[in-house]
Amino acid sequence: MLRGKNLIAGEWRTADETFRAVEAATGEPLDPPFACASAAEVAEACAAAAEAQPHFAALPLERRAAFLRLVADKIDGLGTILTRRVMAESGLPEMRLDGERARTVGQLRLFAEEIENGAWQALRIDHADPSRTPPKPDVRMRKIPIGPVAVFGASNFPLAFSVAGGDTASALAAGCCVVVKGHPAHPGTSELVAGAIAEAVAQIDLPGGVFSLLNSTSNALGEALVRDPRIAAVGFTGSRGGGLALMQHAANRPVPIPVYAEMSSVNPVVLMPHRLARAAEELGKAYVASLTLGAGQFCTNPGVVLGIAGDALDTFLGAVRGELSQVPAQTMLTGNIADAYATGSQRLSGEAGVELVGLGAEGSARCGRAQVYTASGSAFAANRVLSEENFGPGSIVVQCTDLAEVRSILAAMEGQLTATLHMEEADYEDAAAILAIMENRAGRILANGWPTGVDVTHAMVHGGPFPATSDGRSTSVGTLAIDRFLRPVAYQNMPDALLPARLREGDAGTLRRIDGEYGC
Numbered sequence: 001m002l003r004g005k006n007l008i009a010g011e012w013r014t015a016d017e018t019f020r021a022v023e024a025a026t027g028e029p030l031d032p033p034f035a036c037a038s039a040a041e042v043a044e045a046c047a048a049a050a051e052a053q054p055h056f057a058a059l060p061l062e063r064r065a066a067f068l069r070l071v072a073d074k075i076d077g078l079g080t081i082l083t084r085r086v087m088a089e090s091g092l093p094e095m096r097l098d099g100e101r102a103r104t105v106g107q108l109r110l111f112a113e114e115i116e117n118g119a120w121q122a123l124r125i126d127h128a129d130p131s132r133t134p135p136k137p138d139v140r141m142r143k144i145p146i147g148p149v150a151v152f153g154a155s156n157f158p159l160a161f162s163v164a165g166g167d168t169a170s171a172l173a174a175g176c177c178v179v180v181k182g183h184p185a186h187p188g189t190s191e192l193v194a195g196a197i198a199e200a201v202a203q204i205d206l207p208g209g210v211f212s213l214l215n216s217t218s219n220a221l222g223e224a225l226v227r228d229p230r231i232a233a234v235g236f237t238g239s240r241g242g243g244l245a246l247m248q249h250a251a252n253r254p255v256p257i258p259v260y261a262e263m264s265s266v267n268p269v270v271l272m273p274h275r276l277a278r279a280a281e282e283l284g285k286a287y288v289a290s291l292t293l294g295a296g297q298f299c300t301n302p303g304v305v306l307g308i309a310g311d312a313l314d315t316f317l318g319a320v321r322g323e324l325s326q327v328p329a330q331t332m333l334t335g336n337i338a339d340a341y342a343t344g345s346q347r348l349s350g351e352a353g354v355e356l357v358g359l360g361a362e363g364s365a366r367c368g369r370a371q372v373y374t375a376s377g378s379a380f381a382a383n384r385v386l387s388e389e390n391f392g393p394g395s396i397v398v399q400c401t402d403l404a405e406v407r408s409i410l411a412a413m414e415g416q417l418t419a420t421l422h423m424e425e426a427d428y429e430d431a432a433a434i435l436a437i438m439e440n441r442a443g444r445i446l447a448n449g450w451p452t453g454v455d456v457t458h459a460m461v462h463g464g465p466f467p468a469t470s471d472g473r474s475t476s477v478g479t480l481a482i483d484r485f486l487r488p489v490a491y492q493n494m495p496d497a498l499l500p501a502r503l504r505e506g507d508a509g510t511l512r513r514i515d516g517e518y519g520c
């Protein structure tokens, strides 16, 4: 039974002002009404997080890990109640949401392992050398939590990028208390997951301020959260406009803070000539499958495909047309997202030099209709609109004259989360030059795959230069995501007794870099 309340430091709070979620497929209001948090409650949640911060940061790592594992268990324990609510609020199918839940709990468990192994602290010890001129001091370094983190739940991954998603998991793993601004499209999902976290907080006997959830439908709440002096960093996935607004608020504070915003990306895919000649149909089918996954509501969606004009690309486009004709209309996450997609598609279709390749089935106004367009390389290069993200199952295939045009288009593109090369051995020499351009444009480069579906691993990078993210030095997926919420501190000539245990002389068992050499 949902409460319709905000969670502030362990306490469920109601309010006079409320809003309702709607069923994604129909637009019908869902019960119960949800309380809108006030500015005073934002301040309360942040004060509680700041108060809990030293305690949480000092928690033995085994207990912090146990907390993350317990959160994962509790989310698993929500069973079908959670699935049913997410399905209603998001319109996403059960199988996708089962996978997303597995990813969410798997991510929490992976972070538990990560903090236990200690490598994330990046411990370094440089011993003193009094004989050097000038004498070299003893310097030891570790990373500590940055402080309370504000997390904005994303609409398109109501579990894996929301209340207990990657931003929250990595912030908690780093030892940072978290205040979540829930996405207004799925408040029931947010409450269920927040309830699981709150139970784990209580069971591990942590202060309630370790985690709060605030709901609202107004920009004012998010702004107040980012501006609160106790918040030390922000994690966000959503629109470019939203991310930029939060970056602005963070920069305008008396004490500016980092915002890790994942915003927009069209994820260029290059079909190299030899591979295209051999597998045009197969590539066309796989492209449509990736493009239409989850109604195209992935920031990793293949929004731009580049190939050399000719028979092989025509075969590819024929396969795309055929495949699209089999794609049903899919419910989009919200009415606004469906409207934005329809408007964006209409705009694209009217641009000079843009032609329709094929369409999926048409549905209600809340559905996204799959669609692929094509344009020449010169038309694409001359018009920025053609390379802008249109969030949904829409994409454009660019027919280039040669690989030089492919390279120059890629080099002129904005920063991307991913870039992909479809190739075989005969393409490698040309691919190497394209790879060098892609490295400068994207956070992840794929060979012979499709970019949707990010694996949560140690080496994963889900980031990229602006506007893919606000800070291309970071990743929001994988264990390296923890680094966004840590700050290095060096201790110079500090007596052993005052050093953190893992930096003391005799301590062993954690990976440390001692006088430049890695070892335990």
Ligand SMILES: NC(=O)C1=CN([C@@H]2O[C@H](COP(=O)(O)OP(=O)(O)OC[C@H]3O[C@@H](n4cnc5c(N)ncnc54)[C@H](OP(=O)(O)O)[C@@H]3O)[C@@H](O)[C@H]2O)C=CC1
Pocket (backbone or CB within 6 Å): 152, 153, 154, 155, 156, 181, 182, 183, 184, 216, 217, 218, 219, 220, 221, 222, 223, 237, 238, 239, 240, 241, 242, 243, 245, 246, 262, 263, 264, 265, 298, 299, 336, 337, 340, 341, 390, 391
């Ligand atoms: N590339 C990607 O990964 C994604 C892109 N999008 C794009 O975003 C569009 C809208 O989707 P949505 O998911 O709602 O994303 P938004 O960026 O609009 O909203 C995400 C969150 O940020 C908050 N927010 C947005 N703008 C501001 C602001 N100016 N000040 C303070 N808080 C703000 C919203 O709160 P509130 O609404 O309560 O103000 C919400 O909680 C989509 O049509 C799509 O184009 C969406 C999801 C993922």
Ligand SMILES: O=C(O)CCC(=O)C(=O)O
Pocket (backbone or CB within 6 Å): 154, 156, 157, 161, 237, 297, 298, 299, 300, 451, 452, 453, 454, 455, 462
């Ligand atoms: O492709 C994925 O798994 C992740 C996509 C993503 O991060 C997003 O859509 O916001």
